[in-house]
Amino acid sequence: MSISEEDGAHPRVAMPELLLGIGFLACAGAVLWQTLAIPVSPLYSKVGPKVFPYITFGGMLVLALLLILSAVRGGWQQEEEKETPTDWRSMSFVVAGLVANLVLIQPLGFTAASVVMFTLVCYGFGSRRPIRDALLGLVLALAAYFGFAKALGVNIGAGIIENQLNAAIAALTGTIGG
Structure with a gap:
């Protein structure tokens, strides 16, 4: 537990993780946008060419929201990982x-x-x-x-x-x- 959590204060928002979550959310939005552009023939009944893209969008949306929630709660990286310099x-x-x-x-x-x-x-x-x-x-x-x-x-x-x-x-x- 970090010092700020012991004092009862809210953990700080982890900006790199938040940006990653927002980026993933934008990618999910692009998947939805492109899925909506897929032409569908009236010959298809319930399962058509949009089913798997919609499933992909749903999975990406859930993961993006979980990433954002984790970032708002302080991020998922351990403190020693945050201190490691980028190679x-x-x-x-x-x-x-x-x-x-x-x-x-x-x-x-x-x-x-x-x-x-x-x-x-x-x-x-x-x-x-x-x-x-x-x-x-x-x-x-x-x-x-x-x-x-x-x-x-x-x-x-x-x-x-x-x-x-x-x-x-x-x-x-x-x-x-x-």
């Missing part, structure tokens, strides 16, 4: 990974951009094994890409790697099947 060098690698993904996804494709992002984020979180991280990122990115492209039929950005693999798969299946 800006590590944070810069994480941000660089996210920016690299945005910049590289169009020219190189989903997989290559994701591998670069994954490797930089791992480095930012303390990994010093970039080859291992890149290989793991490659496996995860290919699984995600082929899961979306083949299983769901959603193109999330084919690039150099995906086109080569698709050509190899087509050649193998053409040889095996024909």
